[in-house]
Amino acid sequence: MVVATFSLVARDPETGDLGVAVASKFLAVGAVVPFARAQVGAIATQSYANPRFGSQGLALLAEGASPEGVLEAFRRTDPDLERRQFGLVSARGEALSFTGALCHPWAGGVVGEGFAAQGNLLAGPEVVEAMAETFAREKALPFPERLLRALEAAEAAGGDRRGRQSAALLVVGEGKGYGGLWDRYIDLRVDDHPEPLAELSRLLSLHRLLFESPKAKRPLRPEEVRWLQGVLWGLGLYPGEAHGVFDRATEEAFLALIGMENLEERYQGGPEVDEATLDYLKGRYGWS
Incomplete structure (x- = not known):
């Protein structure tokens, strides 16, 4: 099944946190596309998505592989690579976006300093360009909000040309998860909603309320x-x-x-x- 979508994988240069933000006209896109591990990397796999890319890619990055090395490993092991699309960022900030020749148009990606933006079945290249430009510009925002703002810019530029249905935000940081016992400190999913990005923004605000310690009383x-x-x-x-x-x-x-x-x-x-x-x-x- 085609996971036609737009996504952003990125590293926060200030904290080293890693994240994936994704939206699509696809049920529960957060269950398929985003993968991340603190101090290792983040991966988004889409367009006839191969979910194995998540665990395999992170394992390769943990062993010291470069993003190009991960791509070559996928090329050796996946005969349908040309139907796939994925974005990857390492804990060092090295980024790569791959779009197979058989992905449905418009499909492509943009790589910048510490991030990769990509999408397929989009309204046009302006979607990923808006995503990349917004993420690069909004440096004053907290990292999770910065990822979400980039998705909102992509949606405003046309987004998935079939419409909207789901969205997800995954952010990891060493020891920042619940109780300090794991790395996943934001894992929010909107599985089926007429306005998934607005709902994802509401969930992020609620997450901040429930799980963050106040700075002043x-x-x-x-x-x-x-x-x-x-x-x-x-x-x-x-x-x-x-x-x-x-x-x-x-x-x-x-x-x-x-x-x-x-x-x-x-x-x-x-x-x-x-x-x-x-x-x-x-x-x-x-x-x-």
């Missing part, structure tokens, strides 16, 4: 404590009055609410809360 104001006590009372978590004092009973009830909302990474106790957590709770429970 402030004490809750009395009116915020009163509102919060009312919310907690309505949820059956707090039996007292809404008096505006952040006492022990309020803190225990608030900790229970934090657990219900999966916000443990952002709050572990005390009267101080970060703005992102507070904004989320106000929106969720109707600040007034």
